[in-house]
Every structure is written in C-alpha cells, then in structure tokens.
Amino acid sequence: MSQQGPWDAIVVGGGHNGLVCAALLAKAGRKVLVLERRHVVGGAAVTEEIYPGFKYTVCSYVVSLLRPWIWRELELARFGLELLPLECSFTPHLEGSGLCRWPDPDLTRQEIARFSATDAERYPEFGRTMGRLARFARHFIDAQAPDPASIWPRDLAQLASLGQAALELGDADLEIQRKLTLMSAADLLDEWFESDALKAPMSCSGIIGTFLGVRSPGTAYVLLHHYMGEIDGASRAWGFARGGNGAVSEAIAASARHHGVVIRTEAPVAKIKMSGNQATGVVLESGEEITARAVVSGLDPRATFLRLLGEQHLPPEFAKRIQRYKFRGSSGKVNLALDRLPDFTSRPGIGPHLRGDIAIAPSIDYLERAYDEAKDGRFSSRPYLNVVIPSLLDPTMAPEGKHVMSIFVQYAPYELADGPQSWPQHREAFGDAVVDTLAEYAPGLKEAILHRQVLSPWDLEQEFGLTEGNIFHGELTLDQILFQRPAPAAARYKTPVRGLWLCGSGAHPGGGVMGAPGGLCAKTMLQQAGV
Amino acid sequence: MPRPTPFHARTSAACHSFLWKEWNGFAAVRAYDGHSEDEYFAVRSRAAVLDVSPLCKLDVSGTDAARLLSRVFSRDVERLPERRTTYGVLIDPKGKVLDDGTVAHLEGGVFRLCANERWGSWLRRNARGLDVSIEDTTERWAALAVQGPASRDVLAGLVDFELPAMPFFRCRAATIAGVRGWVSRTGYTGDLGYEVFVGAADAERVWDAILGAGRTRLVVPMGLDALDVVRIEAGFVLSGVDYHGSRAAMIESRKVTPDDAGLGFCVDLERSTPFCGQSEVVRDRDVGPTWDIVGIELDWAELEGLYHREGLPPHLAPVACRIPVPVYAADGRTQVGQVTSQTWSPILKRYLCLASVRRPHHAIGGRLRIEHTVEYERRTVGGTVVPRTFFDPPRKREVVRKTERTNPPAPRVQEHR
Numbered sequence: 001m002s003q004q005g006p007w008d009a010i011v012v013g014g015g016h017n018g019l020v021c022a023a024l025l026a027k028a029g030r031k032v033l034v035l036e037r038r039h040v041v042g043g044a045a046v047t048e049e050i051y052p053g054f055k056y057t058v059c060s061y062v063v064s065l066l067r068p069w070i071w072r073e074l075e076l077a078r079f080g081l082e083l084l085p086l087e088c089s090f091t092p093h094l095e096g097s098g099l100c101r102w103p104d105p106d107l108t109r110q111e112i113a114r115f116s117a118t119d120a121e122r123y124p125e126f127g128r129t130m131g132r133l134a135r136f137a138r139h140f141i142d143a144q145a146p147d148p149a150s151i152w153p154r155d156l157a158q159l160a161s162l163g164q165a166a167l168e169l170g171d172a173d174l175e176i177q178r179k180l181t182l183m184s185a186a187d188l189l190d191e192w193f194e195s196d197a198l199k200a201p202m203s204c205s206g207i208i209g210t211f212l213g214v215r216s217p218g219t220a221y222v223l224l225h226h227y228m229g230e231i232d233g234a235s236r237a238w239g240f241a242r243g244g245n246g247a248v249s250e251a252i253a254a255s256a257r258h259h260g261v262v263i264r265t266e267a268p269v270a271k272i273k274m275s276g277n278q279a280t281g282v283v284l285e286s287g288e289e290i291t292a293r294a295v296v297s298g299l300d301p302r303a304t305f306l307r308l309l310g311e312q313h314l315p316p317e318f319a320k321r322i323q324r325y326k327f328r329g330s331s332g333k334v335n336l337a338l339d340r341l342p343d344f345t346s347r348p349g350i351g352p353h354l355r356g357d358i359a360i361a362p363s364i365d366y367l368e369r370a371y372d373e374a375k376d377g378r379f380s381s382r383p384y385l386n387v388v389i390p391s392l393l394d395p396t397m398a399p400e401g402k403h404v405m406s407i408f409v410q411y412a413p414y415e416l417a418d419g420p421q422s423w424p425q426h427r428e429a430f431g432d433a434v435v436d437t438l439a440e441y442a443p444g445l446k447e448a449i450l451h452r453q454v455l456s457p458w459d460l461e462q463e464f465g466l467t468e469g470n471i472f473h474g475e476l477t478l479d480q481i482l483f484q485r486p487a488p489a490a491a492r493y494k495t496p497v498r499g500l501w502l503c504g505s506g507a508h509p510g511g512g513v514m515g516a517p518g519g520l521c522a523k524t525m526l527q528q529a530g531v
Numbered sequence: 532m533p534r535p536t537p538f539h540a541r542t543s544a545a546c547h548s549f550l551w552k553e554w555n556g557f558a559a560v561r562a563y564d565g566h567s568e569d570e571y572f573a574v575r576s577r578a579a580v581l582d583v584s585p586l587c588k589l590d591v592s593g594t595d596a597a598r599l600l601s602r603v604f605s606r607d608v609e610r611l612p613e614r615r616t617t618y619g620v621l622i623d624p625k626g627k628v629l630d631d632g633t634v635a636h637l638e639g640g641v642f643r644l645c646a647n648e649r650w651g652s653w654l655r656r657n658a659r660g661l662d663v664s665i666e667d668t669t670e671r672w673a674a675l676a677v678q679g680p681a682s683r684d685v686l687a688g689l690v691d692f693e694l695p696a697m698p699f700f701r702c703r704a705a706t707i708a709g710v711r712g713w714v715s716r717t718g719y720t721g722d723l724g725y726e727v728f729v730g731a732a733d734a735e736r737v738w739d740a741i742l743g744a745g746r747t748r749l750v751v752p753m754g755l756d757a758l759d760v761v762r763i764e765a766g767f768v769l770s771g772v773d774y775h776g777s778r779a780a781m782i783e784s785r786k787v788t789p790d791d792a793g794l795g796f797c798v799d800l801e802r803s804t805p806f807c808g809q810s811e812v813v814r815d816r817d818v819g820p821t822w823d824i825v826g827i828e829l830d831w832a833e834l835e836g837l838y839h840r841e842g843l844p845p846h847l848a849p850v851a852c853r854i855p856v857p858v859y860a861a862d863g864r865t866q867v868g869q870v871t872s873q874t875w876s877p878i879l880k881r882y883l884c885l886a887s888v889r890r891p892h893h894a895i896g897g898r899l900r901i902e903h904t905v906e907y908e909r910r911t912v913g914g915t916v917v918p919r920t921f922f923d924p925p926r927k928r929e930v931v932r933k934t935e936r937t938n939p940p941a942p943r944v945q946e947h948r
Contacts, residue, residue, distance in 0.1 A: 068880075071880055072831060072832075072880065076880070077878060077879045077880040077881070078879075082575070082576060082878050083877070084572050084576060085568055085569070085572065087569065103566065103568075104565060104566075135844070168842070242576050392749065394576060394577075395577060395681065395747065395748045395749050400747050400748065401747040
C-alpha cells in the first residue's frame with residue numbers, strides 16, 4: 001500500500017491503544033497513518049535497553065486486561081506475542097515467612113491459614129464472588145459506555161441488557177456490586193477477612209494509578225477493575241509478555257503494518273489542524289502538514305484537547321470539564337539491573353516465590369501511612385512496591401545469570417510540595433527510598449545493583465507524555481469512568497469536534513494494557529458514517 | 532508394574548506431584564509440579580529436558596544394515612548419508628502402517644531405529660539372508676530430549692563439537708559432559724531441540740550437567756502432559772492416539788495406509804530396495820486414499836458462545852485431550868471423521884485439533900463441525916481445516932555458523948521509518 005496520503009485517519013500517538021485502533025481501521029480497509037513522537041512505538045508499553053544487555057520493560061510491566069477479542073482480531077500470537085504466566089503473589093514480611101498466594105488453591109489455603117483459618121476458607125469464595133462481578137463488569141468493558149440519558153433504541157437496548165445481566169447476578173452479588181462503587185478497598189476486605197497480612201496485599205489493587213488511599217471510598221471499584229483480567233478464560237490471571245511489554249506493542253504494530261498501516265516514529269505532532277468545527281489533519285513540529293478525513297488521538301484528554309487542539313476550538317463548558325479532569329499521578333517506576341537475585345529474609349534462597357509479583361504491603365496501616373505522606377506533597381518514605389523479576393520468566397531480558405527487576409512504586413505524587421518541576425532534585429532520593437525499602441526485606445539488594453533507572457511522575461510526563469504522570473490517562477475514580485470518561489460529551493470516542501476521536505486510556509473503559517479504548521474507538525468509527 | 536528409567540533417581544527427586552504414567556513399561560512423569568503450565572512455557576520460551584528413555588531403540592549393524600532398514604522403513608535408508616536422521620513409517624505386507632519413528636545413520640555403519648514399539652523380531656523376520664546384527668538397546672541407552680529456544684546454548688558448552696552449526700535432522704557420536712554418546716538434532720516438540728543418547732550408567736551425570744548448565748537459563752524437567760500440548764501444536768501424530776498401528780488394530784477398518792495417517796510425505800517410492808508392502812501402498816495410492824489426518828482450528832467465538840449461553844466462562848482443560856469425538860460435515864449431521872487429539876494452545880491462542888477425516892473433507896479451508904460437550908449436553912462447534920503444522924518457528928531449522936553467533940533474539944524495539 002502507498003506510503004502517501006490521502007489518509008482516512010491519522011492516529012496521533014503510537015501507544016498500544018493508538019496502534020490497536022489503527023490496525024482495526026486498516027483491517028476494515030481504511031488508510032491509516034500513525035504518528036509517534038518517540039523513536040519507538042508503544043507509548044508506555046515499551047521495552048528498552050537502557051543499560052547494555054539489560055532490557056527494561058520501562059513503564060507498564062504486566063499484561064492481564066488485554067481484551068481477548070482484540071488479541072484474536074489482530075492475530076497477535078501470529079505476530080509474535082507470547083504471554084508467560086506470573087505464577088504467584090508474594091508478600092514478604094520483616095518477621096516471619098510472609099505470605100505467598102499460589103496458583104494451587106490448597107497451597108494458598110495453607111499459607112493463609114498460618115494467619116487465619118477463617119480467612120483461608122473465605123479466600124476462594126471471595127475470588128469467586130469477584131469473578132462473577134467482574135464477568136458482569138465485562139458487559140461494560142467490551143462495549144461502548146452505556147448512555148443513561150439517551151432514548152435511542154440501541155442505547156435503551158444496551159441498558160436493558162445490562163439490567164438483565166444485573167438481575168442474573170442475584171441479590172447478594174448485586175448488593176456487593178452496589179457497595180463496591182461506594183466503599184473503600186479496606187472496608188470491603190474488612191467485611192470478608194480478619195488478617196491484615198492478607199488484606200494488605202489484596203487492597204493494593206484498589207489504589208494503583210489513583211491518588212487515593214486504601215481507606216478512601218471508591219477504591220473498592222478499582223480493586224474490581226483488576227479482577228477483570230483474563231488470560232485463556234482464566235480470570236484474574238496475570239502474565240508477562242515475552243520480551244517485556246514492548247513486545248505487546250511490537251506485535252500490535254506488526255499486525256497494523258500487515259494491514260497496511262504506515263507508522264512514522266520521531267514525528268511529533270504540534271497541533272491538530274482545524275477548518276471551522278472540523279479537524280482536518282495535523283501539523284508536525286517540523287512544520288509538515290498532513291491532512292486526513294479523521295484525526296484519532298491516543299493521547300490523554302488534556303494533551304489532546306488543551307495542548308494539540310486549543311481551548312478556542314472547544315465549547316467552553318467542555319473545555320472546563322477537561323481542565324478539571326483529574327490526573328494527579330501518584331506512582332513512579334524504578335528499574336534495576338541486578339548482578340544476582342534478591343534474597344528475602346522471610347524466604348531465603350532462590351525459589352518459585354520470586355517468579356510472580358512481589359508486593360511490599362505488610363499492613364493496611366503501612367499503606368495508609370504511605371498515602372499520608374503523599375497528601376503532604378512528599379513521596380512515601382516507605383512506599384507500596386510491586387516488584388516483578390522479568391528475567392526469571394524470560395531469561396533473554398538480561399545477560400546470562402544476571403537479572404532485571406521492575407518496581408512499581410506508589411506513592412510518588414506529581415505535585416510535590418515545592419512543585420512538580422522539583423522532581424529532578426528529588427528523583428534520586430526517591431530511588432533511594434525505594435531501594436532502601438526493598439532492602440529491608442532483601443538485604444544485600446543494594447550490593448547487587450548494576451544500574452538503576454528511576455522514573456518519577458514528572459519523568460513519565462516529560463518522556464512519555466502522560467499528563468501529570470498518571471498511568472491511566474486520568475484517575476479511574478467513579479466520577480471519571482463509564483459515560484463520564486473523560487466527559488459526557490466525549491465518552492463515546494467521538495468528541496465535540498467533528499472528525500476528532502479519542503482512542504487512549506482517557507476514554508472508556510480506561511487504563512491498563514487493555515487495548516479496549518482503541519478497539520472500541522475503531523469499532524465506533526467504522527459504525528458511523530464519514531470514516 | 533512400570534520400571535524405572537536410568538534417570539529415575541533424578542526424575543523422582545524432581546517430581547513433587549506424584550503424577551506418573553506408564554510408558555512402554557517404564558514409569559514416566561506427567562507433570563513435575565502438578566500442573567504442566569511452567570513446563571509448557573519453558574519448552575517454548577526457555578528450554579526443558581524430557582526423559583525419553585522409554586522410546587524403543589534398535590541398533591542395527593552389519594554390511595546389510597541399510598538394506599534391511601530400507602526393506603522395513605518407508606524411507607530409502609540406503610541413500611541416507613552418515614550422520615543423518617530421517618523420519619518415516621514401518622509398513623506391514625498389506626501396506627498398512629505399523630508404527631512411525633526415526634532412523635539415524637550413526638558412524639561406523641550403525642543405524643538406530645527409534646519407534647513407539649519394539650520391532651526386533653519384525654526386523655529379524657525381514658533379515659533372512661542378510662548380514663546384519665540387530666540389538667534391542669532400549670534398556671542400554673538412556674535418552675534425554677533437550678528442547679526449546681535455549682537448548683542450543685545450554686548444550687553447546689557441554690559437547691565436544693560445534694553444536695550450533697549442526698543442521699536439523701543430523702546426528703553424530705559425541706562426548707557430552709565427558710560421557711561418550713550421541714547427539715541428534717531431533718525432537719517431538721516442534722521447536723529447536725536435540726536428543727542425547729548415553730549409556731544407562733552415565734544417565735545421572737549427563738542429567739546433572741545439562742540441568743546445571745541450564746540453571747541460569749531456567750531450564751526445567753518436563754513431563755508428558757506438556758509434551759502432549761506441544762506435539763499437537765507441532766502437528767505430530769501419535770501412534771495409538773491419532774492412528775492405530777496395524778499390529779494393534781483389533782479390526783481391519785482401524786488400519787491405515789501412510790496416506791490415511793497423513794504420513795504420505797515420508798514414503799520414498801524411488802529406491803533400489805523396495806520396502807515391505809510397497810506395491811500395496813502404490814496400489815492404495817492409485818485407488819486413492821480414503822482418509823487424511825488434518826489440523827482443525829475451532830471457532831473460538833462460537834465455542835465461547837456455547838459456554839456463555841450457560842452462564843459459564845469457556846472451559847479450557849489445562850492438558851491436551853485424547854478422548855476421540857465425532858467430526859461432522861458442515862451440515863452438522865453426516866459424520867465424516869473424528870478428532871483424536873485436541874488442546875488449547877496458550878502461545879497461539881487458538882484451539883487446535885488433530886482429526887482423521889474422510890476425503891474430500893480434508894481440503895484446507897473446509898468447514899466442519901466438531902462435537903463439544905457443554906454442561907453435559909452434546910453440541911457442535913464450527914471449525915476450519917488448516918495445515919497440521921500449527922506451530923513451526925524458524926528456529927527449529929536454523930543453523931548458526933561460528934561467525935554469526937548471536938545472543939538469543941531480543942525484542943525488536945524499533946525498525947520502521
């Protein structure tokens with residue numbers, strides 16, 4: 001296919017959602033150009049060799065939410081995507097042997113029973129309940145956001161089918177579902193379990209990517225969001241892409257190219273071209289102008305509407321809404337190149353407990369204290385960490401016998417007390433706090449470090465274009481999901497500007513390496529005339 | 532009562548699951564840790580070792596060794612150069628398949644037949660008047676398959692020759708971890724891999740050396756459950772499952788010609804010594820084969836739909852299924868064959884079947900319906916006939932010369948304009 005226009009659509013931003021959208025449009029016969037600012041595609045799903053021989057899955061680091069229908073439609077397996085299972089979830093403690101949750105239910109039961117026999121029996125029941133609710137929630141994530149204000153027959157039918165699915169849930173589940181939307185993760189778990197050692201690591205899913213604490217209302221919903229993952233029909237399964245999350249993007253890009261998408265890297269877009277109320281193309285920072293019948297933005301809502309487009313082209317109410325849309329990045333990332341594996345005092349030696357995710361979340365209070373510091377504009381001195389050692393799943397990530405470690409860190413508030421631009425002065429101290437925290441549980445870690453990459457929310461914004469460093473293109477709080485994401489007037493990928501569409505995580509159903517916003521945006525565009 | 536293999540001290544120490552099965556009279560591990568998932572991913576993304584000692588091995592030597600094997604094997608063994616291995620079938624005088632296996636032409640005029648069953652007496656019966664010596668070496672040689680993308684790097688440092696330059700389907704005598712034996716670049720996984728043969732007494736030493744060298748690459752022992760998934764991905768048929776050898780067939784209709792078993796590709800008809808049953812094979816071919824073993828990919832959306840209708844998530848067994856189920860023509864009523872092996876492929880994200888179907892339903896692209904039970908009710912799911920080799924990575928055949936030796940493939944970070 002020709003590398004030249006005219007283009008049916010230009011996708012701004014070659015993140016995983018932009019690529020999914022482009023690939024699906026091209027598969028339907030449209031001519032699509034993807035413009036990526038950086039030298040690699042993938043956005044926040046990239047693998048880069050920052051330190052020679054060691055491949056960091058720089059930002060996002062696991063896969064679970066990637067929608068199976070996208071996987072199939074884009075034949076991602078054929079284009080090289082392989083997902084390796086993360087086997088367990090290990091929570092080390094300073095004293096005692098910690099808690100490890102295994103794929104084997106009986107092993108897990110024995111582990112939890114060391115803290116509470118009741119919890120050990122309740123645990124599978126909780127998983128099943130969340131599984132049922134997540135199955136209900138999947139009605140939402142594999143379709144456009146329902147519009148409660150619409151009287152169009154199709155929208156009414158969608159609402160009716162959701163009502164039907166809700167009825168099928170049964171009273172008990174429905175009550176939990178209603179509560180979920182209002183409760184905090186800690187309160188929800190308190191209703192089920194008594195052991196802090198179990199509740200703490202479970203509650204963490206409720207705070208990821210938000211500027212909330214485990215005791216803040218609404219976090220129970222975010223917890224459910226993380227139960228929606230599925231791999232091969234198994235709910236709540238987490239995987240690691242062979243080659244890191246860059247391999248996810250590369251597979252999507254390969255599929256996109258196969259369908260004729262043209263991808264240009266190092267092609268930063270300066271602004272979206274307008275003619276009246278119609279987006280007609282883009283202007284690159286180089287001054288080059290490219291026209292297209294539609295412009296699809298994989299950037300977050302603020303970057304799209306306020307930076308690339310400009311307030312003057314927007315209805316004033318809508319512009320205000322976008323200004324108020326909350327980002328409040330709260331997490332950072334530390335990647336380490338290691339000479340040897342960490343050795344945890346709670347479980348000495350090299351064992352299968354290192355092959356899943358490792359959570360530093362010893363208690364609910366610990367997590368809440370970490371949040372308290374963030375509220376005052378400081379990074380947590382003892383943060384919540386989620387650690388994965390990719391080289392234990394895919395040894396090609398590091399030279400033979402060496403390892404890479406990916407550490408997700410919360411809280412690292414974008415708004416430091418002396419402003420976000422002060423992050424460069426605090427970055428290494430933040431990295432030290434992370435390493436110090438982990439080294440309390442795994443002494444000798446510091447001596448094993450060959451190289452360290454520290455990414456603060458400010459760095460995520462500068463390098464990856466994530467506004468305020470929010471990994472989800474805006475918080476996944478109740479006021480910012482479904483038909484309110486990012487605003488009612490733009491909740492269905494279509495925006496108030498004709499010919500401009502939103503396909504990133506700032507659109508329904510939100511963040512994570514899910515591909516759903518990109519996929520659903522493409523579907524919506526193809527259903528509607530003009531593209 | 533299954534007997535231990537030469538690796539038993541090691542396999543039993545590693546097998547925490549108590550999951551064993553009988554294989555040719557030997558005790559073989561099904562899954563070391565209770566579920567085969569990690570073993571499966573190891574063989575596809577790292578490397579895994581599999582004790583294949585129960586394979587039946589016959590060492591044939593003497594001036595007429597090649598001639599004898601040519602008489603009983605579908606490949607022309609007389610034209611098989613030294614240090615090469617070939618895959619083919621043993622055929623009975625009626626032109627029906629007895630078994631499938633490999634013949635390796637080792638150094639010094641020795642040939643080794645590896646098959647599913649013991650064929651010593653069958654070979655002796657065909658050896659009248661020939662100068663050959665036939666020895667059943669099943670118990671004498673311990674055999675270990677080292678398979679997966681990292682297998683080359685793991686083994687390269689343990690052998691006394693330039694292993695990366697060894698092409699696919701080659702074999703040779705070698706010293707492995709200080710032990711005399713043979714290495715053959717073959718396997719039953721459809722991946723880059725090797726099979727190592729050493730004397731039974733040296734088995735543990737070689738096991739320790741290979742797993743020791745593979746430690747940093749996370750090489751693990753693998754059982755038969757994971758093997759069953761990868762061999763279906765590779766499209767390899769299994770005797771006794773996907774077809775029945777004529778010696779074991781209770782009834783005539785169970786017997787198959789090489790073409791019926793999808794193995795017509797390994798029949799050499801141009802040869803100086805005709806093989807036993809050759810004229811019958813030619814005659815059957817002239818009449819036209821009636822069956823074929825094909826690959827079928829199930830329609831995932833339809834399968835998922837059957838479960839969703841019951842309010843269930845799709846049920847995927849963690850192991851391959853060998854319970855045969857009927858295959859129907861597109862009308863859903865006329866039975867045209869049976870699926871004999873099926874599995875979900877976690878790497879390919881496709882549901883794969885090996886099936887025997889009546890011609891002309893074997894044509895690639897053809898639509899069939901496959902029985903599938905959901906909530907105790909028999910339903911059918913649509914499927915498409917596809918090439919049987921579902922998984923065939925270039926690394927399987929790749930040869931690395933000294934100068935171009937590289938690190939394992941890295942994720943591509945950038946390549947386009």
